[in-house]
Amino acid sequence: MPIKVLIPTPLRPYTEKQAVVEVNAHTVGEALSDLVGQHPDLRKHLFSEDGKLRSFVNVYVNDEDIRYLEKETTPVKEADTVTIVPSVAGGR
Amino acid sequence: MALKIPCALLDQLRQHGEETYPHECCGVLVGQFDDSGGRIVVSITRCGNTRTESLKNRYHISPSDVVRIQREALAAGHDVVGFYHSHPDHPAEWSATDLTEAHWTDCSYVITSVEGGHAVLTNSFVLQGQEEVKHFKNESIECER
Numbered sequence: 001m002p003i004k005v006l007i008p009t010p011l012r013p014y015t016e017k018q019a020v021v022e023v024n025a026h027t028v029g030e031a032l033s034d035l036v037g038q039h040p041d042l043r044k045h046l047f048s049e050d051g052k053l054r055s056f057v058n059v060y061v062n063d064e065d066i067r068y069l070e071k072e073t074t075p076v077k078e079a080d081t082v083t084i085v086p087s088v089a090g091g092r
Numbered sequence: 093m094a095l096k097i098p099c100a101l102l103d104q105l106r107q108h109g110e111e112t113y114p115h116e117c118c119g120v121l122v123g124q125f126d127d128s129g130g131r132i133v134v135s136i137t138r139c140g141n142t143r144t145e146s147l148k149n150r151y152h153i154s155p156s157d158v159v160r161i162q163r164e165a166l167a168a169g170h171d172v173v174g175f176y177h178s179h180p181d182h183p184a185e186w187s188a189t190d191l192t193e194a195h196w197t198d199c200s201y202v203i204t205s206v207e208g209g210h211a212v213l214t215n216s217f218v219l220q221g222q223e224e225v226k227h228f229k230n231e232s233i234e235c236e237r
Contacts, residue, residue: 006162006163006166008162008172008196009125009171009172009173009196009197009198009199010195010196010197010198010199010219019166019171045222045223054223056193056195058155060155060156060159063156063159063160065155065156081163083159083162083163085155085158085159085162086195086196087152087155087193087195088118088120088152088153088155088158088175088193088195088196089150089151089152089153089193090150090151090177090186090187090189090190090191090192090193090194090201091116091146091149091150091151091177091179091187091189091190091193092116092149092179092180092182092187092189092190
C-alpha cells in the first residue's frame with residue numbers, strides 16, 4: 001500500500017531533492033527497501049555495510065520510534081508516515 | 093552564505109542559554125533555504141536537553157521532537173534549517189563532539205557561549221560534506237530587526 005516517507009534535509013540530494021517519497025510497503029523494512037530501490041544512492045547513507053540502519057539514523061512511524069515497536073518489521077498502513085530523522089546531539 | 097534571523101529570535105535563543113545555565117540548552121531552527129545557499133530562520137523551537145548526565149557539556153534533542161517540529165514546519169511551508177545549543181563557560185566554537193554528533197548537512201548549527209550565566213557570543217556553522225568527510229564551515233549571522 002502507498003506510504004509516505006519524509007526525507008530529512010541531508011538526504012535530499014539523493015532523492016532528487018524530494019522531501020517526501022511515496023513507497024509501496026506493508027512494513028517499515030519494505031518501505032525503506034522500496035525507498036533505496038527508487039533512490040539507490042541513499043543506501044550507504046542509511047545503512048552500514050552489514051545492512052543495519054546506521055546508529056545515528058532514527059526511523060519513526062508517525063510519532064513512534066520503530067526501536068520501541070517492531071523495528072523494521074513494524075507494520076505500516078495507509079496514511080501512516082515514515083520519517084527518517086538523523087540524531088541531533090553534541091556539546092563542548 | 094549566511095544565516096538570516098530576526099534579531100528577536102536571536103535574542104530568544106541566547107536567552108534560552110542563560111536560563112538553562114550551567115547546562116547546555118538546545119533547540120530547532122525553522123525557516124527556509126534561500127537560493128544563495130543560506131538559510132532564513134522564521135521561528136525557533138526550544139527543546140529539552142534529554143541528556144540525563146553531563147548536561148553542562150552535552151546536549152541531545154529527542155528525535156520525537158524533531159519529527160514533530162519538522163511535520164509542523166512542512167505543513168506551514170517551512171522546513172528544519174538548523175539547530176542551536178549553548179556552551180556554558182566555553183567558547184562559541186564547535187567541538188570535536190559537536191562535529192562527531194552532527195548529521196544534518198546543509199543545516200546551520202548555532203552555538204552561544206554563556207559565561208557566568210550571561211550570553212556572550214553567538215556563532216553559526218553550516219555542516220558540509222558527507223558523513224565520513226564532514227566539516228563545519230563558518231557562516232555569518234545576519235540579524236534583521
